[in-house]
Amino acid sequence: SWEDTYRAMAAEAEDWSDFDATLADGLD
Structure with a gap:
């Protein structure tokens, strides 16, 4: 998942x- 990749x-x-x-910019 994206969260696993990020971690x-x-x-x-x-x-x-x-x-x-x-x-942060992408999620803003």
């Missing part, structure tokens, strides 16, 4: 602030 990326990435910002 995996978050856990693996050292700095995913850019990804997080993009995700």
Whole structure:
């Protein structure tokens, strides 16, 4: 699922602030 993918990326990435910002923009 998307949630599982997001959690995996978050856990693996050292700095995913850019990804997080993009995700927030997409959900806004």
